[in-house]
Amino acid sequence: MAAHRVEVVCHRGANAVAPENTWAAARQCVEWGADYIEVDVRTSRDGVFYVLHDAAVDRTTNGTGRLRDLTSDEIDRLDAGAWFHPRFSGERIPRLEPFLERVRGKAKVFFDVKDADLSQLLTLVHTVGLENDCFFWFANNADARAFRSLAPHLPLKINVSTMEGVRAAKADFDAAIIETGLDRLTPELVGACQERDIRVMVLQSNNDPDAFRRILEWQVDMVNLNHADTFLAVQRAQADALTGLPFAPDKCVFCYVPVRVQIQATPESRGAARPAQNGNSPDCAGSEPDHR
Numbered sequence: 001m002a003a004h005r006v007e008v009v010c011h012r013g014a015n016a017v018a019p020e021n022t023w024a025a026a027r028q029c030v031e032w033g034a035d036y037i038e039v040d041v042r043t044s045r046d047g048v049f050y051v052l053h054d055a056a057v058d059r060t061t062n063g064t065g066r067l068r069d070l071t072s073d074e075i076d077r078l079d080a081g082a083w084f085h086p087r088f089s090g091e092r093i094p095r096l097e098p099f100l101e102r103v104r105g106k107a108k109v110f111f112d113v114k115d116a117d118l119s120q121l122l123t124l125v126h127t128v129g130l131e132n133d134c135f136f137w138f139a140n141n142a143d144a145r146a147f148r149s150l151a152p153h154l155p156l157k158i159n160v161s162t163m164e165g166v167r168a169a170k171a172d173f174d175a176a177i178i179e180t181g182l183d184r185l186t187p188e189l190v191g192a193c194q195e196r197d198i199r200v201m202v203l204q205s206n207n208d209p210d211a212f213r214r215i216l217e218w219q220v221d222m223v224n225l226n227h228a229d230t231f232l233a234v235q236r237a238q239a240d241a242l243t244g245l246p247f248a249p250d251k252c253v254f255c256y257v258p259v260r261v262q263i264q265a266t267p268e269s270r271g272a273a274r275p276a277q278n279g280n281s282p283d284c285a286g287s288e289p290d291h292r
Helices: 023-032 072-076 096-103 117-130 141-150 164-171 186-197 210-219 228-243
Strands: 007-010 036-043 049-051 108-113 136-139 157-159 177-180 199-204 221-226 260-268 271-277
Touching: 007 023, 007 228, 023 036, 023 049, 023 096, 023 228, 049 117, 072 108, 096 117, 108 117, 117 141, 136 157, 141 157, 157 164, 164 177, 164 186, 186 199, 199 210, 210 228, 221 228
Parallel strands: 007 036, 007 221, 036 108, 108 136, 157 177, 177 199, 199 221
Antiparallel strands: 036 049, 260 271
């Protein structure tokens, strides 16, 4: 019996172990095997898209002021890592375009659009080739409607907490995904989403293995997390219990080339899936040539 697999969304990247919304945080998500990386999109004074949650740079950099009021030259000089830990000194606020180019093919993207020209952002998404590997959210319903008008083919997420919210998400926004809390899940709400071909994503901010097990029991489609590593460990343990096989990565964490998997029967198990060369692709030297 195969275990139901919930797709993992990393909220602001691996923000518990690396500075949020940086390439270091994104790289860790990829190495964990997460499905999506959430990015908050903002715009500089001279029209460059950046990945930053807050309107101001004060909390997560050594600078001050609103990102909207700073030029790209000023933003590019800011340190976005030292506040988290000295070993991340020198991390920058990522420009969105090169960030997307680096993550393409390694993880999909959840765009939380804070401050961006929609037409320009959609053009960038198509130029980079992520239109089939992303979804969008807007805190403002007017922005969500504008997005739906411009991009009827791209997935949109709507936050809901009630059955009426599910109905409105589909009728008003043609939502592909709804996000809700674990305590808001009911058989009726999940059933209403399934009837409307809406995927269910649970927001679980705390590092709570018991909550993660409950999410897996609900067999929802996606989960939005600050602690993706713990959730993935719980999910893999559940899969191991059902299959009798320990989890083995199917891609090298450095070069993302598929790994050869060898099955070896032992007296202690029904066959252990073991990747060649310590989890790396046979063609990979085990180094990290392009991730810094």
